[in-house]
Structure formats: structure tokens, C-alpha cells
Amino acid sequence: MATENLRKIIEHKKRETLLNFILKREFKGKLISRIIYFDTPLGEKILIFCARPRLVLGKANENLEKILNICKRIGFKNPQIEAVPVENPLLDANIVADLIASKIERQGARAARKIAMNISESVMKAGAIGIEIRITGKVIGERSSTIRIQKGKMKKSGEINKIFGTAISHAFLPQGSVGVKVKILPPNATLMDNIRIKEYNELDLEKLEKIDPRIIDILNKKYNITGQP
Structure with a gap:
């Protein structure tokens, strides 16, 4: 019985991870935070947490059929799909990483530092305690290099690491892919020096x-x- 329950949990997480990977890849730049699904008495339900639901589903839900086809390909039968807006998108590491990557793709690698600076300032204004952005790839010259932007307080060790929101995204450019890693310390985090x-x-x-x-x-x-x- 325990083995069967464990198998179901692993299968559930496997499908959820696969769904997150494929939908975020297919709808890159649509500012998706995370996707979860659960079984209900009426069937499977999928929640897509994002910055703007209309951006994901389309003006007249024209993207809904594409999402359904992806879900059926993974193994879902006839899921109910709902796009849920995130309360404060600029405090969500997944959304911020996707936003930076999509802007780099549009404006080019030379604008990476400026993009990271502007977005980090917006995140701090939204109430974050701290933010760190790392952009790695051919962003300055022909060789790979790293741009690091940090604002506010960023604790590197201890229990506080469990509170960080961390996300990784990629921008695909003619000269190669550029990795974007974002770490955000949310405003509700309790710091040891603030007790x-x-x-x-x-x-x-x-x-x-x-x-x-x-x-x-x-x-x-x-x-x-x-x-x-």
C-alpha cells in the first residue's frame, strides 16, 4: 500500500514537472510563474500562475486549445484549465527571470546589464528585501562572462536560504544561449538581525x-x- 502511494506521488510530480517544462518553453515570455495540477471529483484541474492571464490564454482564449493539446500529449484526459494571476509578479523569481530573458532576446546581449539594473530597481520598489541577478554567456564579448547585479540584503547561508525565491531562465541569441539566474528575498522574510x-x-x-x-x-x-x- 505504501509503495503504491509512493508510486502515485512520484508519477504526479513527474507529470507536473514535465507540464511546467513544456508549457514554459512553449509560452516563453508570457511570464508564467508555476503550474500545478490536482485531481478533483469532476476530473483533473490545472492552475497556471502567471503575471497576466490574458497574455497566457489569449484575448479570446485562442491559446486554450494549444494548452489542452500539450496536456493530452503528456497524459491528461480532459483537464480544466485556469489561469491565476500572481499577487505581486515582481516578487516572483520565475516571472522576473522570464522577463529578463525575454527582454535580452528582444534587445540583444549588449543591453543585458541595463535590463538587469532596471528590473532589479523595480523589484526593490515592489518591496523585496534583496535581489541578485546573474547573467552568464556571451554578453560582453566573444568569450563567456558573467554580469552580477545585487541590491538590498542578500544572505548566503543559514536557514534564510530556504526562504529565497530562486529561478533560472535562458535567452537564445545568435551567438548562443545566455543563462539568467534570479534570487529574490521576499518582504515577509524574517532576518536574524531584525528580530x-x-x-x-x-x-x-x-x-x-x-x-x-x-x-x-x-x-x-x-x-x-x-x-x-
């Missing part, structure tokens, strides 16, 4: 007492409070 110690009146004393009754006595002695609250 604030609560005052006594902000503490949940009932909760602390359930954890360890001795905590209340220690706090009362520290703040010179007589009697248990």
Missing part, C-alpha cells in the same frame, strides 16, 4: 505557562512583578 524582543505586556502568558510554569516566575522576578497574573 525584536517582545515587551512583557506583549507576551502570551497563558501559553508560556502551559509550556513551563517556571517561566512566569522568572519573568515576574525580572520585571519586579508581585503575584502571578
Whole structure:
């Protein structure tokens, strides 16, 4: 039974990964963040998280048939497809990486640094704590080189690495492919140097007492409070 459940989970993730890869490749530049699917009593449902749903589906849903054909090719029978707008696209690493790559394809490798600078400033204005952009390829001369743009705070180690939004995209140019890697530290991330110690009146004393009754006595002695609250 456990083996069967594990097999189903692996198959589910395999199809989801394949769907993400193919749809992002076919709709490159449409600013797709991620694609998930799940089974419902009415059948399979696919959610496409993107910056602008109309850009993905088309003005009159003309791209819907193409998406359905791709899904059926992967193994889906008759899925329901829904495009969901991302709340703040500039804080989504997948969308930002796709945006940079598509702009480099349109404007050329020589504009890569300017594109990265402009977009990094927009991301910081959107509320990000920090952003790092790495563009690698033939962006300066005949040899491969790397352009690195960093703004705000970027922590490189520790638990904070699990909070980073990281994405990789590629721009295909006549001289070869250019890799774009984006790391964004979202505004809701709690940094170790920003931790604030609560005052006594902000503490949940009932909760602390359930954890360890001795905590209340220690706090009362520290703040010179007589009697248990």
C-alpha cells in the first residue's frame, strides 16, 4: 500500500514537472510563474500562475486549445484549465527571470546589464528585501562572462536560504544561449538581525505557562512583578 502511494506521488510530480517544462518553453515570455495540477471529483484541474492571464490564454482564449493539446500529449484526459494571476509578479523569481530573458532576446546581449539594473530597481520598489541577478554567456564579448547585479540584503547561508525565491531562465541569441539566474528575498522574510524582543505586556502568558510554569516566575522576578497574573 505504501509503495503504491509512493508510486502515485512520484508519477504526479513527474507529470507536473514535465507540464511546467513544456508549457514554459512553449509560452516563453508570457511570464508564467508555476503550474500545478490536482485531481478533483469532476476530473483533473490545472492552475497556471502567471503575471497576466490574458497574455497566457489569449484575448479570446485562442491559446486554450494549444494548452489542452500539450496536456493530452503528456497524459491528461480532459483537464480544466485556469489561469491565476500572481499577487505581486515582481516578487516572483520565475516571472522576473522570464522577463529578463525575454527582454535580452528582444534587445540583444549588449543591453543585458541595463535590463538587469532596471528590473532589479523595480523589484526593490515592489518591496523585496534583496535581489541578485546573474547573467552568464556571451554578453560582453566573444568569450563567456558573467554580469552580477545585487541590491538590498542578500544572505548566503543559514536557514534564510530556504526562504529565497530562486529561478533560472535562458535567452537564445545568435551567438548562443545566455543563462539568467534570479534570487529574490521576499518582504515577509524574517532576518536574524531584525528580530525584536517582545515587551512583557506583549507576551502570551497563558501559553508560556502551559509550556513551563517556571517561566512566569522568572519573568515576574525580572520585571519586579508581585503575584502571578
